Amino acid sequence: MKERILILGAGGQIGSELAPFLAEKGNEVFVSDIRLLNTSFPFEQVDVCDFNALKALFEKVRPDSVYHLAALLSATAEKDPQKAWQVNVEGLRNVLECCIQYQVKRLFWPSSIAVFGPNSPKENTPQHTVLEPTTIYGITKVVGEHLCHYYHLRFGLDVRSLRYPGLISYKALPGGGTTDYAVEIFYKAIAKQRYTCFLAPNRALPMMYMPDALEATYQLMQAPSERLSVRTSYNIHAFSFTPEQLAKEIQKHLPAFQCDYAPDFRDKIAQSWPQSIDDSIARRDWQWQPHYNFATMVKDMLTHIKEKVLSSQT
Ligand code: NAD
Ligand code: AKB
Numbered sequence: 001m002k003e004r005i006l007i008l009g010a011g012g013q014i015g016s017e018l019a020p021f022l023a024e025k026g027n028e029v030f031v032s033d034i035r036l037l038n039t040s041f042p043f044e045q046v047d048v049c050d051f052n053a054l055k056a057l058f059e060k061v062r063p064d065s066v067y068h069l070a071a072l073l074s075a076t077a078e079k080d081p082q083k084a085w086q087v088n089v090e091g092l093r094n095v096l097e098c099c100i101q102y103q104v105k106r107l108f109w110p111s112s113i114a115v116f117g118p119n120s121p122k123e124n125t126p127q128h129t130v131l132e133p134t135t136i137y138g139i140t141k142v143v144g145e146h147l148c149h150y151y152h153l154r155f156g157l158d159v160r161s162l163r164y165p166g167l168i169s170y171k172a173l174p175g176g177g178t179t180d181y182a183v184e185i186f187y188k189a190i191a192k193q194r195y196t197c198f199l200a201p202n203r204a205l206p207m208m209y210m211p212d213a214l215e216a217t218y219q220l221m222q223a224p225s226e227r228l229s230v231r232t233s234y235n236i237h238a239f240s241f242t243p244e245q246l247a248k249e250i251q252k253h254l255p256a257f258q259c260d261y262a263p264d265f266r267d268k269i270a271q272s273w274p275q276s277i278d279d280s281i282a283r284r285d286w287q288w289q290p291h292y293n294f295a296t297m298v299k300d301m302l303t304h305i306k307e308k309v310l311s312s313q314t
Contacts (some may be wrong), residue, residue: 003105006030006063008048008095009070011037014110014213016172018067021214030061034070048091051098058102065106065221068095074114075266076176077137088140089147096151096159107159108221111145111233113206114138115163118272125274127235127281134272145232152231160220161233162213165277168297169210170304178269179205182246186305189250189257196260199267201244204275208238209292209300216288223286230281237277238290239297249298 005022007015010031019041023029031041034048044060046053048070070091077084092109099107116125117133131142151157166179174180181197188195208216216236220228241249247259282288292300
């Protein structure tokens with residue numbers, strides 16, 4: 001069914017792909033961001049922390065569904081914890097309030113593997129386990145999950161959420177996360193045959209290719225409400241790898257490529273996160289299944305980034 005969809009924080013790594021993806025499904029898509037965007041979709045520049053401006057946007061668009069992607073990611077959040085709280089928690093609360101006031105049918109809000117911390121199991125981290133994050137980003141995501149759950153229980157808002165792992169894509173650059181190395185490495189491998197990684201060589205993290213993340217988001221939003229047993233946020237997983245394993249996989253295609261390591265504060269963040277995720281509840285409730293594995297993701301990334309680099313040189 002064709003819907004009016006509003007995407008907040010639409011200019012980032014996910015939003016810049018989600019907008020055309022949802023439009024191709026036949027929906028009418030409106031986009032918004034705090035930054036001025038160069039986009040073919042109807043656009044309004046709005047800060048989600050400005051409640052009156054946000055309300056005016058909902059009044060104007062009257063969306064059926066909202067995808068709220070505006071946030072500060074883990075590394076950026078650690079540099080400015082106050083702003084991270086404001087955007088990630090106060091911004092979300094503003095969006096939840098507008099969804100109630102404007103009778104939005106469904107809200108999507110992404111959480112992250114960052115909700116887990118050093119006391120959560122590292123391997124096959126379960127859906128329901130200890131959530132004691134040691135980053136401000138992770139703390140805002142735990143609060144966000146509980147706010148979404150509360151608005152569902154208290155006001156009946158149909159809010160749905162995924163704990164995305166690190167997302168790998170070639171269309172837009174990532175926006176200041178700990179998993180960004182897994183995108184940067186491809187550009188450097190192609191342009192310079194050399195990359196210095198900010199994580200330790202053996203730092204395994206859960207990851208996913210963007211086409212699977214878009215499909216997962218769509219499938220969750222299409223699922224009948226009564227099938228959803230999780231109203232905080234669903235664990236989802238595709239594959240895990242270390243920087244060293246990624247460098248070796250790239251070397252299969254580009255043998256001259258070399259990777260060095262200079263771990264910084266982001267390695268400490270990564271160290272507190274899980275290495276792999278148990279997503280059996282998402283698989284059971286709404287038949288989640290990824291299509292890309294580690295090897296097919298690497299091959300596809302290299303093909304597309306080579307094309308991008310070549311076309312920027314001509
Ligand atoms: P991004 O940083 O690439 O994009 C975020 C967008 O939000 C940017 O365009 C930014 O300008 C906008 N924004 C920031 N502050 C704003 C404000 N006050 N008002 C309006 N817009 C604002 O992030 P992304 O990778 O697209 O992530 C989107 C969501 O998905 C976030 O909630 C993030 O935590 C979550 N997530 C992303 C990943 C990933 O690997 N990309 C993984 C887990 C969760
Ligand atoms: C980040 O590294 O901050 C994000 C995430 C996993 O939430 N990619």
